[in-house]
Amino acid sequence: MGDASTVEDLQPGDHACLTFTDPQERLDIVAAFVRDGLKADQRVLCLTEAISDGHLLGELNRRGLAASGAAGGGQLTVTGSAQMFLPDGTFAASRMLEGLRTEIDRARQDGYRGLRITSDMCWALRPVQGIAELMEYESRFAQLLAEQQATSVCQYDRQCFDTVTLASVVDVHAFTVAAVTYHDDALLRICRQYVPTGVRVAGEIDYRAIEPLTRALTEALGLDDHIEVNLVDLRFIDAVAAGVLLQAALGMAPDQRMTVRCRRSVYKVLDVLGAREVSGVRMMAVGDDE
Amino acid sequence: MTSSPQPAPDVRLLLDLPFSEAELVSLREAVAAHADAAGLDRPRTEDLVLIAHELATNAVRHGGGHGRLQLWREGHAIRCRVTDDGPGLPSTVEPPIRPEPGSAGGRGMWLVTRFADRLEIHRNGDGGDVVAEIYLS
Numbered sequence: 001m002g003d004a005s006t007v008e009d010l011q012p013g014d015h016a017c018l019t020f021t022d023p024q025e026r027l028d029i030v031a032a033f034v035r036d037g038l039k040a041d042q043r044v045l046c047l048t049e050a051i052s053d054g055h056l057l058g059e060l061n062r063r064g065l066a067a068s069g070a071a072g073g074g075q076l077t078v079t080g081s082a083q084m085f086l087p088d089g090t091f092a093a094s095r096m097l098e099g100l101r102t103e104i105d106r107a108r109q110d111g112y113r114g115l116r117i118t119s120d121m122c123w124a125l126r127p128v129q130g131i132a133e134l135m136e137y138e139s140r141f142a143q144l145l146a147e148q149q150a151t152s153v154c155q156y157d158r159q160c161f162d163t164v165t166l167a168s169v170v171d172v173h174a175f176t177v178a179a180v181t182y183h184d185d186a187l188l189r190i191c192r193q194y195v196p197t198g199v200r201v202a203g204e205i206d207y208r209a210i211e212p213l214t215r216a217l218t219e220a221l222g223l224d225d226h227i228e229v230n231l232v233d234l235r236f237i238d239a240v241a242a243g244v245l246l247q248a249a250l251g252m253a254p255d256q257r258m259t260v261r262c263r264r265s266v267y268k269v270l271d272v273l274g275a276r277e278v279s280g281v282r283m284m285a286v287g288d289d290e
Numbered sequence: 291m292t293s294s295p296q297p298a299p300d301v302r303l304l305l306d307l308p309f310s311e312a313e314l315v316s317l318r319e320a321v322a323a324h325a326d327a328a329g330l331d332r333p334r335t336e337d338l339v340l341i342a343h344e345l346a347t348n349a350v351r352h353g354g355g356h357g358r359l360q361l362w363r364e365g366h367a368i369r370c371r372v373t374d375d376g377p378g379l380p381s382t383v384e385p386p387i388r389p390e391p392g393s394a395g396g397r398g399m400w401l402v403t404r405f406a407d408r409l410e411i412h413r414n415g416d417g418g419d420v421v422a423e424i425y426l427s
Contacts, residue, residue, distance in 0.1 A: 187315060206314065207347065236318065238343055239397035250392045265336040272404050274391040 002170040007032045007177045007194060012114055012149040015142040016175035019166055021158045022202070023050070024233065025179055025191065030056075030118055031063045032194035033153050037116040038070055042151075043107035047119040049081040050157065063195040075112065081123045091130035093137035097144055104148045116151040122160055138172040153177060180219075183212035190216050198228035198259075207240035217248040225255055231262035232286055242269050249278045261286055304328060304368075305361035311350045318343050321361060321370070325424075328363050334424055337405040341422045342370050344398040349374035353418045367407070367423045374418040379411055 002017075007029045010016055020026040030046065037044040048056045057078050060067035070076035084099065085091055100117065107115040124134055138154070145152055156169050170176055179191040179200075188203040190212050199216040220227045229245065231237070237245075249258050259282045260270065267285040270276075276283050304324040309317050321342040325335040342359060349357030353376025360371045379399070386403040389396035402422060403409060412419035 204315070204318070206343065207351075208311075236339070236343075238340070238347065239401050240347075243393075243395070243397050246391045265333070268333075268337075269340065269401060272388075272401055273397055274388065278391050 002173055002176045005175040005177050006180060007153065008036060010036075010151050010153070010175070010177065012151055013146045014151050014175055015138075015145045015173050016151075016153045016177045017169055017173040018153050018155045018177050019158050019161075019170065020155065020178075022189070024202075025200070026155060026157075027056075027059050028063075028194050028200070029153070029177060029179065030155070031060055031065060033116065033118050034060055034067070034076065035065050035195055037151075038065065038075060041113045043074075043103075043110065043112040043115050044070070044076045045103060045115060045117045046076070046078045047081040047084050047117070048078060049120040049122045053078040053080060065195065074110070081120050082126075085119075085123050086126070086128055089128065091124075091128050091133060091137075093130075093133040093140060096137060097140055100141070100150075101144060101148070104144075104150050114148075114150055116153075118153040118155065120155045120157075122155075122157055125160055135168055135172055138169070142172065142174065182216040183209055192216065192220065193228060193230050196226070196228045196259075197224035198230060200230040200233075202233035204236035205234060205241040206236070206238040210240060210244045213241060213244050214248070217245070221248065221252060221256060221258075225253075226257040226259070229258060229260045229262075231260060231266050234262060234266055237266050237269055239269075239273070242273050242275075245270065246273060246275055246278060249275070249281045252280050254280075256280055257282065259284060263287075301362060301364045303360065303362045305359065307359045308356065309346055309350075309359060310356040314343065314346060314350065317346055317359060321359075324361055325368055328368055329426055330368060330424065331427065334427070338368060338370060338422075338424050341402050341405050341424070342372070344402050345370070345372035345420050345422065348372075348379075348398060349376065349418060352376055353378075357418070363426075366426045368426065369421055369423045371421045372418070373420075376418050378413055378415070378418045379420065 018029055034044050057067050067076060071078060085096060104115045124131060181191045183190040188205055188209055190201050193200040197220060199220045257280045261284045264285050267283060275281055305320055307317060318339050322335055322339050325338050346359055349372055353374030357372055357374035362369055386400060388400050406422035407425045408423040410421040
């Protein structure tokens with residue numbers, strides 16, 4: 001149980017959990033899950049809690065998905081988790097599963113090739129009646145998904161749920177989805193970004209991490225002709241790490257492009273080293289608090 | 291009446307830190323904290339942190355693996371001095387030329403040259419010794 005997978009490998013019938021610490025990474029994986037569902041002509045149901053439905057829709061749009069259009073046309077529904085899980089303020093596994101079965105049936109009746117559901121599970125932190133049925137719900141939900149060939153990613157925030165609950169959660173899901181990670185320690189995280197395709201580097205990077213950075217950039221450029229290098233949460237970059245980025249950009253094929261999003265301090269380093277003169281590179285500075 | 295020599299009244303030592311590779315991260319944090327406390331604004335503090343890191347990295351990678359960083363306030367400037375036991379900077383570093391975007395190296399000293407308001411590279415044949423200065427606005 002809980003085999004590692006990537007969001008792009010999920011198949012109809014799969015029941016996966018996403019245990020996350022970084023809200024940006026959660027949004028990226030949710031966006032990939034939605035994108036793949038829309039592309040596969042499935043109906044997509046996004047249940048959100050930590051951020052509002054309007055905010056989530058905006059985040060999906062910002063990542064290049066035609067989310068508002070899909071929502072208007074009925075293919076995508078973004079709504080509050082609590083509305084679905086706790087319609088009268090209490091949780092009942094059977095009622096919830098019945099509701100989901102109805103959604104799966106309705107998606108088929110409406111001509112979609114199945115349903116995919118992603119739910120922010122932090123509603124379960126509320127002191128609600130029936131919460132003891134959570135694991136029973138997850139286990140029966142897995143059966144329902146398998147029988148009905150629907151797909152789900154249940155999102156659990158590691159910073160909110162206790163470790164015992166998280167361990168039970170991982171046990172009851174067949175897969176755990178996470179971003180492909182090239183480096184992860186207290187100072188630096190380098191992982192794949194799914195929507196848009198690229199690399200996300202957060203924390204502080206110096207010459208000691210050029211090997212995973214090179215690997216991440218090479219793999220991203222192998223996957224897509226236009227990659228985003230998301231450095232929005234990068235606080236520090238040194239000359240050697242900046243050089244790796246420049247060399248990766250210079251090694252791009254003529255039809256490849258790289259958009260670098262970064263804070264002003266990182267922008268300045270890359271700019272002084274000539275990043276804006278490299279063909280195919282687009283630099284975007286964002287506010288430090290974005 | 292005789293008086294013992296006193297340091298100039300407007301010179302204040304902020305940091306005196308021996309370092310090796312393991313201390314590079316804490317060195318960046320210490321420089322940032324002291325520059326901020328001395329009243330340097332955030333963008334210039336970030337510049338100074340980069341300068342300190344690049345000079346310290348030079349010492350670690352090319353100057354014998356370790357060095358010493360001193361940071362002090364002098365009048366309306368913050369000065370950062372990094373010394374090491376290595377061969378010192380080659381004379382080709384001057385005059386500073388921006389490395390090509392694809393070049394193998396040379397970026398660190400180019401960034402230091404561009405980010406510092408003033409730079410002194412001492413070549414007395416006795417190890418590396420560089421002082422970078424950032425003006426307090």
